[in-house]
Amino acid sequence: MDKKIISISLANPRGFCAGVDRAIEIVEQSLDKYGAPIYVRNEVVHNKFVIESLKKKGAIFVNDLKLVPENSYLIYSAHGVSKKVKSDSDNFKLKSIDATCPLVTKVHKEVNHYLKNNYEIIMIGHKGHPEVEGTLGQDTTSKKMHLIEKVSDIHYLNISDENKIAYVTQTTLSLDETKDVINELKSKFPMIEGPKADDICYATQNRQDAIKQLLPQADILFVVGSKNSSNSNRLKELGEKKGIPSILIDDMSDFNPTWLDNKKNIAITAGASAPEILIKQLTKLIQSHSNAIINEIDGPKENIKFKLPII
Numbered sequence: 137m138d139k140k141i142i143s144i145s146l147a148n149p150r151g152f153c154a155g156v157d158r159a160i161e162i163v164e165q166s167l168d169k170y171g172a173p174i175y176v177r178n179e180v181v182h183n184k185f186v187i188e189s190l191k192k193k194g195a196i197f198v199n200d201l202k203l204v205p206e207n208s209y210l211i212y213s214a215h216g217v218s219k220k221v222k223s224d225s226d227n228f229k230l231k232s233i234d235a236t237c238p239l240v241t242k243v244h245k246e247v248n249h250y251l252k253n254n255y256e257i258i259m260i261g262h263k264g265h266p267e268v269e270g271t272l273g274q275d276t277t278s279k280k281m282h283l284i285e286k287v288s289d290i291h292y293l294n295i296s297d298e299n300k301i302a303y304v305t306q307t308t309l310s311l312d313e314t315k316d317v318i319n320e321l322k323s324k325f326p327m328i329e330g331p332k333a334d335d336i337c338y339a340t341q342n343r344q345d346a347i348k349q350l351l352p353q354a355d356i357l358f359v360v361g362s363k364n365s366s367n368s369n370r371l372k373e374l375g376e377k378k379g380i381p382s383i384l385i386d387d388m389s390d391f392n393p394t395w396l397d398n399k400k401n402i403a404i405t406a407g408a409s410a411p412e413i414l415i416k417q418l419t420k421l422i423q424s425h426s427n428a429i430i431n432e433i434d435g436p437k438e439n440i441k442f443k444l445p446i447i
């Protein structure tokens with residue numbers, strides 16, 4: 137039987153961002169300099185493939201600092217950590233290396249500025265995500281920060297002084313939803329302060345803009361990324377909102393060829409923590425089931441590179 141003809145459009149930009157590149161480089165350079173094992177708190181970035189390759193090189197990922205032997209090197213993940221994690225790490229006599237993305241550090245600085253001035257802070261983000269825990273954990277009293285996820289949560293906020301409030305956002309949210317929440321916050325609390333532009337990072341914004349361009353022609357959307365990757369999930373939701381079957385692929389063993397049935401136009405992107413090699417594996421897999429033509433779509437070039445800390 138003839139293979140079906142399929143057009144694959146690859147979104148640009150896609151995949152690794154500067155914060156993820158930097159975090160991986162910090163782990164690799166630490167391994168080179170200090171030798172294995174190097175401990176990493178949580179997944180340094182949310183991608184199974186990346187984590188497995190770093191494990192092979194000698195990185196050990198832990199959630200509980202009590203599992204790290206005294207005097208070991210401990211790397212904080214790109215998502216950032218709370219003040220408590222930093223003080224625990226000092227108390228356990230660990231040598232910490234900070235791989236927090238500088239754009240997350242910027243949000244921590246905003247929070248600390250408002251806390252110093254006795255503001256209450258509303259964080260827009262997803263409960264349980266490590267970045268959100270790290271940012272909320274800048275408030276050691278746990279009394280000054282409120283987490284909201286959606287517009288309807290605003291109704292339940294209990295603010296003591298509406299003249300002294302500010303908002304910050306998780307860096308990897310959906311631009312459109314965040315805009316709605318911020319507009320509602322501004323209308324309910326006219327004195328609320330916030331960053332000049334919201335805290336959604338350039339990489340999240342560029343990847344969302346790029347995939348939005350492709351969705352009008354797409355019959356199906358594949359997002360290469362792990363299930364716990366916030367920005368990959370937001371990309372998938374953009375497809376779902378347009379009524380397009382949208383699938384998150386972490387591992388090529390997840391791939392089901394029936395997904396290609398009756399599909400002519402495939403849009404592919406990758407979350408900020410997914411390496412290009414997985415995109416290559418996915419396009420090869422699709423080509424093994426079809427006569428697929430690959431189109432690299434033009435998009436803005438990302439030249440951002442973050443400085444590494446001294447290791």
Ligand code: SF4
Pocket residue numbers: 153154155156214237238239240307308337338339340367408
């Ligand atoms: S997605 Fe954005 S905030 Fe997160 S690591 Fe990448 S650049 Fe930093």
